[in-house]
Amino acid sequence: MPVSLPPALELSLDLLCCPTCRTRHLHPDRGALRCPVGHTFDIARHGYASLLTGTRATSGDDPAMVQARDRFLSTGAYAPVREVGARMAVGAVSEQSTVVDVGCGTGYYLAGVLDQLPGARGLGLDTSVRALRSAARAHDRAAAVAWDVFRPFPLADGVADVVLDVFAPRNPAEFHRVLRPTGQLIVVRPTGRHLAELRDRLPEMVTIDPAKEQRLHQALGPFFEAVVTERVEYPVTLSRLDVLDLVAMTPSARHVSRADLNDYGFLPDRVTVSVLATAYRPR
Ligand SMILES: C[S@@+](CC[C@H](N)C(=O)[O-])C[C@H]1O[C@@H](n2cnc3c(N)ncnc32)[C@H](O)[C@@H]1O
Numbered sequence: 537m538p539v540s541l542p543p544a545l546e547l548s549l550d551l552l553c554c555p556t557c558r559t560r561h562l563h564p565d566r567g568a569l570r571c572p573v574g575h576t577f578d579i580a581r582h583g584y585a586s587l588l589t590g591t592r593a594t595s596g597d598d599p600a601m602v603q604a605r606d607r608f609l610s611t612g613a614y615a616p617v618r619e620v621g622a623r624m625a626v627g628a629v630s631e632q633s634t635v636v637d638v639g640c641g642t643g644y645y646l647a648g649v650l651d652q653l654p655g656a657r658g659l660g661l662d663t664s665v666r667a668l669r670s671a672a673r674a675h676d677r678a679a680a681v682a683w684d685v686f687r688p689f690p691l692a693d694g695v696a697d698v699v700l701d702v703f704a705p706r707n708p709a710e711f712h713r714v715l716r717p718t719g720q721l722i723v724v725r726p727t728g729r730h731l732a733e734l735r736d737r738l739p740e741m742v743t744i745d746p747a748k749e750q751r752l753h754q755a756l757g758p759f760f761e762a763v764v765t766e767r768v769e770y771p772v773t774l775s776r777l778d779v780l781d782l783v784a785m786t787p788s789a790r791h792v793s794r795a796d797l798n799d800y801g802f803l804p805d806r807v808t809v810s811v812l813a814t815a816y817r818p819r
């Protein structure tokens with residue numbers, strides 16, 4: 537039986553354009569999306585649209601990382617980060633707006649914004665199939681689409697009121713193209729103090745490049761002007777299982793196995809969460 541069109545995808549269908557020929561107006565057709573020229577893309581049984589066909593993306597979280605992220609986020613340890621993202625988004629737009637979350641992961645942050653904007657619709661992009669499965673269920677107004685942030689987005693020009701990027705890769709030119717001139721880009725990223733206690737203990741954990749902020753401003757500068765930046769920093773107390781998930785959901789998971797971690801003995805039960813959130817307007 538063909539998959540029916542998920543309601544959240546239907547809500548966002550007019551934002552999409554065909555990734556192959558760039559024609560707008562993808563329409564549902566027997567469990568797939570079809571462009572006027574005839575290019576066809578599957579709608580996965582799990583509720584996301586598979587627009588990413590052909591060559592596989594070179595990055596994206598694997599199922600174990602996504603499961604760890606899902607469990608960790610459900611502890612509420614990052615709720616203040618979600619709140620700052622939602623607050624910035626709500627301050628930037630009207631209720632009837634369109635929010636695009638790039639590298640949306642499980643859809644946790646997108647759902648946080650949509651909860652605060654009852655008339656808004658959301659669209660999450662990610663390469664990870666397992667993340668998209670969660671993102672497609674994260675909120676009844678959040679659609680999920682398989683896409684690689686480093687390729688031209690399958691979105692029409694100027695359709696987004698907010699582009700959200702939380703701990704995810706960025707494509708400044710595409711962010712600029714899909715945003716309305718009055719829209720805002722919100723970028724949340726870790727500071728050098730983020731999870732410092734854990735990084736001190738685990739040499740395998742990916743370090744935060746001190747030049748990261750400078751590189752961010754250089755990359756966004758030609759397209760965006762920063763409007764406001766907020767720092768969110770607080771300690772969280774974690775169980776040992778939470779700590780294992782916190783490590784397992786980061787790229788460090790590729791360098792250290794859960795079994796290795798279990799053998800580690802002492803792991804901190806209190807870590808610092810430290811992020812910067814900036815709202816930018818398009819130039
Ligand atoms: C650190 S996670 C952040 C996820 C989510 N924003 C959050 O904070 O919970 C980075 C996300 O970017 C996705 N990602 C990595 N490379 C990508 C790419 N080239 N295009 C789209 N998404 C990508 C990963 O699959 C993952 O879900």
Ligand SMILES: [Zn+2]
Pocket residue numbers: 554555556557558559571572573574575
């Ligand atoms: Zn097409």
